[in-house]
Amino acid sequence: MDVVATRSSGAFTRVFELRVVQVADQIAVFERPVGGTLPACCPERHINPDGSFCIGLRAGDGITGASATAWWEKLHVFILCQETAAEAGFWPGEAQLSHGEAAEIELAAERAADQLGLQSVYREAVAFGSGPIASGLAKINQKTGMLRNGRSACICGRTDRHRRPLLRRECHRCGQGCPVVLEHWRRIKVAEYWRGLRGQACCGTMRECPLKKAGPTDGTAISRGTGA
Amino acid sequence: MSWNEDRAKSRIREHVKTVPAVDRHVVLDSAIVEKRGMLSRMPLSQAFLVEGAHVYGELLDFETLVADRGQETEAAHRRLLAFLHMHYRVWDSLVDGDDGDRVDYHGARLHAVITSPAGDPAAQIERAVALARKLTEAAQRVGQAHGFPSRIRLGIDHGKCLAMTTGRGAHEKDTLFLGRPANHAAKLVAAGTEQGIFLTETAQKRVAAGAVRKSAGVMTLDEAYVQGAVRKYGFDSLDRTASAVALDSAEPMFRFKRPALPLSTVKFSELAPANSVRMGMASIFADIDGFTNFVDQAIHGGSDKIREAVKVVHVIREELNAVLKEDFGGKRVRFIGDCIHGCVAEGERADDPAKTVRRAALCAAAMRSSFDLCLGIVGSGAAIDLAVGIEYGQTPMTRLGSRGDESVRCAASKATIEAERTQQAIEHGGVRLGTVASSVADQAVRKHFSSGRLMSFDSASDLLWTAQAPAVQILRNEPAARPHAAPKKPFRG
Numbered sequence: 001m002d003v004v005a006t007r008s009s010g011a012f013t014r015v016f017e018l019r020v021v022q023v024a025d026q027i028a029v030f031e032r033p034v035g036g037t038l039p040a041c042c043p044e045r046h047i048n049p050d051g052s053f054c055i056g057l058r059a060g061d062g063i064t065g066a067s068a069t070a071w072w073e074k075l076h077v078f079i080l081c082q083e084t085a086a087e088a089g090f091w092p093g094e095a096q097l098s099h100g101e102a103a104e105i106e107l108a109a110e111r112a113a114d115q116l117g118l119q120s121v122y123r124e125a126v127a128f129g130s131g132p133i134a135s136g137l138a139k140i141n142q143k144t145g146m147l148r149n150g151r152s153a154c155i156c157g158r159t160d161r162h163r164r165p166l167l168r169r170e171c172h173r174c175g176q177g178c179p180v181v182l183e184h185w186r187r188i189k190v191a192e193y194w195r196g197l198r199g200q201a202c203c204g205t206m207r208e209c210p211l212k213k214a215g216p217t218d219g220t221a222i223s224r225g226t227g228a
Numbered sequence: 229m230s231w232n233e234d235r236a237k238s239r240i241r242e243h244v245k246t247v248p249a250v251d252r253h254v255v256l257d258s259a260i261v262e263k264r265g266m267l268s269r270m271p272l273s274q275a276f277l278v279e280g281a282h283v284y285g286e287l288l289d290f291e292t293l294v295a296d297r298g299q300e301t302e303a304a305h306r307r308l309l310a311f312l313h314m315h316y317r318v319w320d321s322l323v324d325g326d327d328g329d330r331v332d333y334h335g336a337r338l339h340a341v342i343t344s345p346a347g348d349p350a351a352q353i354e355r356a357v358a359l360a361r362k363l364t365e366a367a368q369r370v371g372q373a374h375g376f377p378s379r380i381r382l383g384i385d386h387g388k389c390l391a392m393t394t395g396r397g398a399h400e401k402d403t404l405f406l407g408r409p410a411n412h413a414a415k416l417v418a419a420g421t422e423q424g425i426f427l428t429e430t431a432q433k434r435v436a437a438g439a440v441r442k443s444a445g446v447m448t449l450d451e452a453y454v455q456g457a458v459r460k461y462g463f464d465s466l467d468r469t470a471s472a473v474a475l476d477s478a479e480p481m482f483r484f485k486r487p488a489l490p491l492s493t494v495k496f497s498e499l500a501p502a503n504s505v506r507m508g509m510a511s512i513f514a515d516i517d518g519f520t521n522f523v524d525q526a527i528h529g530g531s532d533k534i535r536e537a538v539k540v541v542h543v544i545r546e547e548l549n550a551v552l553k554e555d556f557g558g559k560r561v562r563f564i565g566d567c568i569h570g571c572v573a574e575g576e577r578a579d580d581p582a583k584t585v586r587r588a589a590l591c592a593a594a595m596r597s598s599f600d601l602c603l604g605i606v607g608s609g610a611a612i613d614l615a616v617g618i619e620y621g622q623t624p625m626t627r628l629g630s631r632g633d634e635s636v637r638c639a640a641s642k643a644t645i646e647a648e649r650t651q652q653a654i655e656h657g658g659v660r661l662g663t664v665a666s667s668v669a670d671q672a673v674r675k676h677f678s679s680g681r682l683m684s685f686d687s688a689s690d691l692l693w694t695a696q697a698p699a700v701q702i703l704r705n706e707p708a709a710r711p712h713a714a715p716k717k718p719f720r721g
Contacts, residue, residue, distance in 0.1 A: 008689035008697050009233040009597065046711035054714050073706040077699045081711065084690040088683045090676065092690045095699050097712035128671045193713070 290336030383416030490557025508579030617651025619662030
């Protein structure tokens with residue numbers, strides 16, 4: 001399958017030559033051949049070590065006629081963002097989820113933040129590591145993974161049904177959880193993910209990639225930091 | 229309004245059709261020199277090769293007047309504009325005078341080209357030195373009379389430049405001199421902060437014997453030579469006007485209003501001191517890096533190369549202007565050599581600094597995309613790049629000087645100064661935000677535009693997550709379309 005997408009200006013992306021494989025109700029998509037124009041593996045460009053694309057959380061599982069459209073939409077976004085990543089060395093922050101198991105936690109944190117009207121504050125914490133939620137991480141007890149000073153009002157601003165501030169020790173047990181605590185757990189899972197990739201060569205196409213710090217690169221870009 | 233590739237391509241094809249013809253008798257001859265007030269009469273459709281002396285001057289105290297105790301208040305801007313207005317009135321006499329010299333100015337800078345006596349470089353430089361001394365004296369006289377510090381630093385170079393006029397209508401037209409002499413004279417001025425008249429190495433070689441003294445590597449002009457030059461070339465109109473301006477105690481009345489947006493709807497023809505505009509704007513300086521070398525090689529390479537250089541600069545400048553105005557609602561203040569200075573603004577009722585800087589960043593990225601299209605369509609392999617500096621701040625915009633309809637367009641503030649300085653600090657191509665622009669920008673703009681490579685519009689649109697980005701539209705309907713990276717379990721296909 002060959003794919004071309006239209007970008008913001010009406011310009012076309014390159015032609016992406018892809019191979020789609022179906023086994024039972026599971027679908028995966030690869031470049032044809034793997035490593036042709038895209039990196040053979042690059043977590044920051046959402047290409048798994050086996051060359052398969054990760055176009056969304058469990059995107060290829062249980063595909064039916066009804067869910068097939070969504071699968072194509074996910075591939076569409078993936079192709080558009082690949083073009084931007086190839087040129088700029090960055091993946092659009094809004095169009096990605098944290099790597100590995102951290103993705104589930106990020107979604108949970110987003111739901112919690114949404115409930116509190118802190119959607120953009122949470123996005124800022126994930127994308128840029130700044131803002132009230134990110135600075136709230138300094139108040140986490142590293143042993144328990146919960147906020148210190150449990151009898152203080154929670155820094156996420158959650159209140160009970162009488163609009164009284166919830167205590168830090170109660171907040172995470174309520175409703176969707178505390179976004180500050182979830183963000184702490186998300187970061188732990190992201191770090192675990194990168195530790196699991198130790199030894200993996202960096203493709204060097206992204207400006208910020210933890211693999212660059214970890215080992216020699218086969219590219220020229222400069223690493224600046226973390227993977228979200 | 230935004231950038232569209234097809235629209236840009238059709239515009240560029242139109243720009244190609246309006247490329248000025250290169251004059252076959254490349255040197256600007258005496259018949260043209262005799263035409264007075266050439267600034268408004270230089271034909272739009274032609275480009276010339278002009279040999280002469282270039283005088284570049286800068287009012288050194290301009291920057292100290294831009295703010296009052298660190299604050300850019302309306303009062304500080306009134307005083308700054310009054311300062312420029314005073315000098316422009318004096319400089320206007322050169323444009324309107326009968327000397328046949330070409331004089332142009334913007335902000336605190338003046339650029340004059342001396343082409344007479346034709347074919348005599350030493351005499352042209354002598355005349356340039358006389359003009360520089362007269363400008364220094366005039367600045368001191370009017371500055372003292374009106375209570376402004378008015379030190380001026382002047383640089384002189386000599387050589388061949390490519391001259392062309394672009395833009396339409398008296399208020400939108402700019403005459404350009406491209407090539408080494410204009411550039412080197414400007415660099416000589418920028419290289420120091422002490423008042424005086426300085427000659428480049430080239431000018432020193434071509435000036436009359438005994439005119440220059442060197443001690444400990446420092447060049448000074450022989451005072452007897454300068455006095456002789458001043459006696460020889462009177463510049464009487466400059467003296468007369470400086471005396472009149474010094475005696476005129478009437479202060480211009482500057483009144484500011486907030487313009488309706490987009491800024492592209494502001495018409496310079498309707499602006500005057502009493503009808504000036506002022507608001508928080510992003511100043512954009514977009515410069516073609518490597519262009520002076522490209523033009524210099526073209527000048528030495530013959531008429532075909534000159535034609536190519538004219539075509540490249542004409543098409544790129546017209547297109548950068550179109551991107552600024554048509555795609556981003558910005559206002560071009562003016563072209564300065566191979567650079568375009570424009571402003572963009574956002575905020576219907578009140579200034580919106582973050583949105584303004586975001587718009588300026590997208591505009592810079594669109595300029596990059598158009599720049600690449602221009603080189604492709606023109607088919608030029610010129611080793612040039614685009615360098616864009618952006619700064620934000622309160623900026624007044626008006627027309628100054630005494631020439632009525634011909635008076636000079638002006639946008640002057642700390643933001644305009646810093647945008648240019650920021651652009652000049654870029655090595656080769658790229659983009660950079662000034663300190664204020666960086667501090668008011670949203671996080672995404674700061675991350676991707678603070679300093680570094682200038683990306684294409686499409687990539688900028690994705691990374692800044694604009695409403696027109698296709699990925700944004702898809703995610704609105706399909707929020708799960710967010711790639712990540714699977715933890716383990718490689719797919720076995």
